[in-house]
Amino acid sequence: MKQIHNFSAGPAILPKEVIDNCVSALQNFSGTHLSLIEVSHRGKEFVAVMDEAQSLVKKIMNIGDDYEVLYLQGGASTQFLMVAMNLLENRAAYCNTGTWASNAIKEARHFGSVDVLGSSEEKNFNYIPKNYTIGNDYDYFHCTSNNTIFGTQMHTFPECPVPLICDMSSDIFSRKINFSAFDLIYAGAQKNMGPAGTTLVVIKKNILNKVNRYIPTMLDYNTHIKKGSMFNTPSVFAVFGCLQTLKWIDHQGLGNIEMYNSKKADLLYSEIDRNELFEGTTAIEDRSKMNATFVLKDDKLNDSFMQACNEANISGIKGHRSVGGFRASMYNALQLESVQVLVDVMKNFKS
Amino acid sequence: MKQIHNFSAGPAILPKEVIDNCVSALQNFSGTHLSLIEVSHRGKEFVAVMDEAQSLVKKIMNIGDDYEVLYLQGGASTQFLMVAMNLLENRAAYCNTGTWASNAIKEARHFGSVDVLGSSEEKNFNYIPKNYTIGNDYDYFHCTSNNTIFGTQMHTFPECPVPLICDMSSDIFSRKINFSAFDLIYAGAQKNMGPAGTTLVVIKKNILNKVNRYIPTMLDYNTHIKKGSMFNTPSVFAVFGCLQTLKWIDHQGLGNIEMYNSKKADLLYSEIDRNELFEGTTAIEDRSKMNATFVLKDDKLNDSFMQACNEANISGIKGHRSVGGFRASMYNALQLESVQVLVDVMKNFKS
Numbered sequence: 001m002k003q004i005h006n007f008s009a010g011p012a013i014l015p016k017e018v019i020d021n022c023v024s025a026l027q028n029f030s031g032t033h034l035s036l037i038e039v040s041h042r043g044k045e046f047v048a049v050m051d052e053a054q055s056l057v058k059k060i061m062n063i064g065d066d067y068e069v070l071y072l073q074g075g076a077s078t079q080f081l082m083v084a085m086n087l088l089e090n091r092a093a094y095c096n097t098g099t100w101a102s103n104a105i106k107e108a109r110h111f112g113s114v115d116v117l118g119s120s121e122e123k124n125f126n127y128i129p130k131n132y133t134i135g136n137d138y139d140y141f142h143c144t145s146n147n148t149i150f151g152t153q154m155h156t157f158p159e160c161p162v163p164l165i166c167d168m169s170s171d172i173f174s175r176k177i178n179f180s181a182f183d184l185i186y187a188g189a190q191k192n193m194g195p196a197g198t199t200l201v202v203i204k205k206n207i208l209n210k211v212n213r214y215i216p217t218m219l220d221y222n223t224h225i226k227k228g229s230m231f232n233t234p235s236v237f238a239v240f241g242c243l244q245t246l247k248w249i250d251h252q253g254l255g256n257i258e259m260y261n262s263k264k265a266d267l268l269y270s271e272i273d274r275n276e277l278f279e280g281t282t283a284i285e286d287r288s289k290m291n292a293t294f295v296l297k298d299d300k301l302n303d304s305f306m307q308a309c310n311e312a313n314i315s316g317i318k319g320h321r322s323v324g325g326f327r328a329s330m331y332n333a334l335q336l337e338s339v340q341v342l343v344d345v346m347k348n349f350k351s
Numbered sequence: 352m353k354q355i356h357n358f359s360a361g362p363a364i365l366p367k368e369v370i371d372n373c374v375s376a377l378q379n380f381s382g383t384h385l386s387l388i389e390v391s392h393r394g395k396e397f398v399a400v401m402d403e404a405q406s407l408v409k410k411i412m413n414i415g416d417d418y419e420v421l422y423l424q425g426g427a428s429t430q431f432l433m434v435a436m437n438l439l440e441n442r443a444a445y446c447n448t449g450t451w452a453s454n455a456i457k458e459a460r461h462f463g464s465v466d467v468l469g470s471s472e473e474k475n476f477n478y479i480p481k482n483y484t485i486g487n488d489y490d491y492f493h494c495t496s497n498n499t500i501f502g503t504q505m506h507t508f509p510e511c512p513v514p515l516i517c518d519m520s521s522d523i524f525s526r527k528i529n530f531s532a533f534d535l536i537y538a539g540a541q542k543n544m545g546p547a548g549t550t551l552v553v554i555k556k557n558i559l560n561k562v563n564r565y566i567p568t569m570l571d572y573n574t575h576i577k578k579g580s581m582f583n584t585p586s587v588f589a590v591f592g593c594l595q596t597l598k599w600i601d602h603q604g605l606g607n608i609e610m611y612n613s614k615k616a617d618l619l620y621s622e623i624d625r626n627e628l629f630e631g632t633t634a635i636e637d638r639s640k641m642n643a644t645f646v647l648k649d650d651k652l653n654d655s656f657m658q659a660c661n662e663a664n665i666s667g668i669k670g671h672r673s674v675g676g677f678r679a680s681m682y683n684a685l686q687l688e689s690v691q692v693l694v695d696v697m698k699n700f701k702s
Contacts, residue, residue: 037546073424077583195388197548197586232428235548
């Protein structure tokens with residue numbers, strides 16, 4: 001099969017062995033002689049998948065049993081709602097770093113007061129706000145660790161005297177961080193974690209049960225905690241795919257993954273800075289190692305650069321309409337060689 | 352590979368060509384040279400999948416453009432909530448035929464008044480209530496067409512002067528019915544429709560926008576209608592699997608599927624009635640053609656019957672704990688030969 005260099009922003013490239021394991025499980029799941037997608041989720045084979053997919057997250061994050069690991073449906077967009085519904089009694093603090101943070105804020109305002117402590121909206125979200133202090137009278141503080149659309153990433157997290165909540169959809173497991181500093185982490189799976197269709201939620205149990213409103217059964221974290229993410233039929237295939245990816249991550253080690261991701265990002269950003277035809281769109285200190293956004297200084301060249309990328313079998317490089325230009329997403333499974341191919345196309349590109 | 356006779360209640364047996372097509376798309380999706388689970392859901396290849404998965408439902412149901420077809424996440428359990436939140440302003444009517452109907456009623460009561468017009472709870476849901484009249488002052492009437500756990504099925508639907516809403520999770524596309532009589536149909540995919548991880552919602556647009564409460568973005572049907580089920584990343588693999596199953600259903604024809612399902616059900620129920628060791632658990636006229644529930648008159652024989660089933664490569668036959676005994680789920684893709692194998696085991700079984 002032709003090798004495609006897959007820079008898609010998500011759903012995104014996955015390790016080859018993950019896809020191979022998914023294929024194999026579709027054909028004969030765990031020795032059942034049945035396909036993964038036609039067996040009961042209550043059978044011992046899938047229960048073992050769900051259990052390991054939970055315990056492996058705890059192992060990789062190095063967190064204790066005061067946390068629960070959930071696999072829910074509805075994407076990070078449903079977490080915007082569940083976070084506020086389960087945790088916002090009076091007032092919450094948010095940092096606004098882009099489209100997804102804005103959507104989270106918009107939803108939260110229906111459940112209580114929201115203070116936006118920092119926002120880069122006035123500069124089309126091209127940097128990460130930093131000069132704010134989080135007061136201790138908030139129900140929680142919410143931030144977005146990486147902004148897929150705008151190409152920025154939080155390289156440090158603020159001191160936080162209240163529960164710290166983070167949407168890590170687009171950079172989870174891409175680097176070593178102190179996961180224990182967070183009280184709730186969520187991530188749509190479809191970037192670094194596995195196939196679309198499931199959302200990881202890691203939650204410190206002691207932050208729950210502090211609001212007074214009625215929380216519908218399916219939106220109540222307690223429902224899913226009590227039943228180990230099996231209150232209703234989970235997204236079986238997606239959870240299986242996550243487990244395969246988690247095994248790959250665990251085998252690589254987060255430290256090695258982080259080094260490899262830095263190497264890829266350095267290679268691409270060096271070329272963006274060196275090449276006079278291109279420029280990056282974000283503040284240099286806030287550049288994302290997952291999603292590099294850049295434009296051609298002369299946007300009349302866009303079509304011919306896109307054509308050069310296509311000829312080199314580079315896929316998914318078109319920028320989001322909010323920023324324009326180009327976006328190279330370099331998730332964990334993307335090879336350095338693919339970044340080199342893109343850099344070579346940039347080097348050889350003539351105006 | 353050893354042939355297993357898969358009577359699982361759900362996730363459940365799927366046609367072999369559906370699984371083959373899923374395998375093939377995992378390896379090289381639609382000529383992209385990428386896996387189905389690592390391409391953008393906004394790319395033209397997956398957009399075509401989503402479009403066809405919607406239009407094919409309309410074709411098979413023979414419904415017009417006054418309906419929208421959605422693929423959502425969260426399972427039928429989330430629909431219990433969304434139906435009430437989007438449609439219940441004052442008072443709704445429900446029919447209580449089992450565990451899932453009870454859960455739907457429980458959730459709806461948080462949003463308005465609920466009248467339970469019929470219930471078979473007093474007889475452990477072993478029949479379908481029929482002698483009730485639906486008044487015209489309800490916001491809607493909600494029923495469950497097939498009860499996986501208790502083995503009953505609605506073979507007719509009541510006259511309904513208000514919007515008719517039906518949870519068809521476990522018998523959708525198993526028979527020819529007048530789908531145009533319904534205003535909202537929902538179904539978790541993982542029985543007759545495809546892999547777990549997506550929920551079909553078919554909705555007549557004119558029933559919306561009649562309640563005054565705030566509906567959170569992700570729970571508002573309008574959100575998903577406006578964006579063609581692509582407001583956020585859909586459950587890509589599950590939707591693709593549904594499309595493959597829908598193609599298979601369309602090719603067979605609902606009339607043929609219905610006849611084949613009747614043949615399978617008749618074969619099994621005849622043996623249940625003939626064989627003195629066994630008895631069915633439901634009212635005969637309400638027996639489900641999807642899930643046949645039965646017990647051994649002498650339950651001390653359960654283990655040895657289960658062993659006989661195992662030896663015949665029969666899988667998923669254990670009854671739900673609410674009923675006990677045995678349950679043979681005979682979804683569309685189950686072969687008549689598999690039912691014959693089960694019937695032969697029953698015939699040869701000695702006390």
